[in-house]
Amino acid sequence: MVETITPTEASSxxxxxxxxxxxxxxxxxxxxxxxxxxxxxxxxERAALAEHNLTL
Ligand SMILES: [Zn+2]
Structure with missing residues (x-):
């Protein structure tokens, strides 16, 4: 079974x-x-990681 996520779930x-x-x-x-x-x-490390996440 493959789990899929809807675009809505992904964006949230x-x-x-x-x-x-x-x-x-x-x-x-x-x-x-x-x-x-x-x-x-x-x-x-956490600030750098957070900054990286914001650029996604
Ligand atoms: Zn810190």
């Missing part, structure tokens, strides 16, 4: 991904070169 999945990415980018901000949430060098 992309929309959810975009929304999540936006939230992540709003929280994981550049704080003097460090991520405000993770405390590691900015952009952190």
């Amino acid at each position: 999945a992309v929309e959810a991904l975009h929304q999540l990415a936006t939230v992540v980018l709003n929280e994981h901000t550049n704080d003097l070169g460090l991520c405000a949430v993770c405390g590691c060098a900015f952009p952190c």
